[in-house]
Amino acid sequence: MDYDKLEAVMRRTALLAGARIMEIYGANDFEVRTKSDTSPVTEADEAADALISAELAAAFPGALIVTEEQAESHAESAENFLIVDPLDGTKEFVQRRGDFTVNIAWVEAGQPVRGVVYAPAKGRLFYTRADGQAVEETGTFALDTAGPVTPLSVSAPDNDALIVVASKSHRDKATDDYIAKYSVQDMTSAGSSLKFCLVASGEADLYPRLGRTMEWDTAAGHAVLVGAGGRVLRFEDHAPLTYGKPGYANPFFIACSPGVVLRRA
Known part of the structure; x- marks a missing residue:
């Protein structure tokens, strides 16, 4: 996998999907249906899924794309694959709480090695760079040019607090x-x-x-x-x-x- 290309495509695709989701989020109403597993699904889930699937398929022809909204993909398998939740947190979306995300990841040999998490209503964009370092980007999120990024690092926790x-x-x-x-x-x-x-x-x-x-x-x-x-x-x-x-x-x-x-x- 070309990790530089993967970083650029996943970031851009997440931003495009987030913009489409926010168009629907800003509408006065949208249809909410219940899937067979009783979880909710909306027009935004389906629109984002179609957009992401098309972008990834065009950029990485032949790669397996497993996505929540396409049940047929759940029966497929590969050692390396792309995996997508086009709208994670549909309940938060429906209740207009803002804590929903676009999730796209690349899995190699059982481990997700690159990924992007975009929370469009929160204005927060997290992803792994080509070198594997996780960052949070700030700014206006231009589609084809990344803005300033802050490298992410976990805490040194106090186990008493x-x-x-x-x-x-x-x-x-x-x-x-x-x-x-x-x-x-x-x-x-x-x-x-x-x-x-x-x-x-x-x-x-x-x-x-x-x-x-x-x-x-x-x-x-x-x-x-x-x-x-x-x-x-x-x-x-x-x-x-x-x-x-x-x-x-x-x-x-x-x-x-x-x-x-x-x-x-």
Whole structure:
């Protein structure tokens, strides 16, 4: 893979998709339907998916593109592949909370090695550079010219005063019981893959997820966090979370700075 091309294409594609999503977000109303798994889907999910799929297919012909909104792609597999959640945090989108993202990642041999997470309503753009370093770009986000970037680096946490981030829409007693095993100074919540980015930027130390997720939900944020020096581990045994699993479903996991002393369930 040409990582310089990948960086440019993923960044540009995420910005294009984010602009289309915001057009629909700004409308007076939009249709919300329920998929077979009971999750919501909107016109914005489908429009962003079509745009991203077309851009990636044109740039990387022959590459497998696994995307949430195309069920037929979930039965395909490859050692290396692109994986997309065109609108992560649809519940936040529907409720107009702003914590939704465009996620695009490149997986090699079971690990997401490059990714972009764009939160258009928040004006935050995170991605991995061609060299693997995770950055946050600031400015006006021109399509073909990157603006100033800040390299991301995870925190050096104080295990007696951790900052924990958890889901807005999927918080439950099991998660709260696990968080209670730590000495927590501050607790924050965020939607979508922004939680990975808050750990990557050092704004949080620990993000545990004791609930169902799919690889398209996590791959881009995972890549950004690893590019900032962080880790994403399986909850049950603290082994690295891998990708390309049958059906693309994830086990429970923990995303964290390496300095966090992890607790067992």
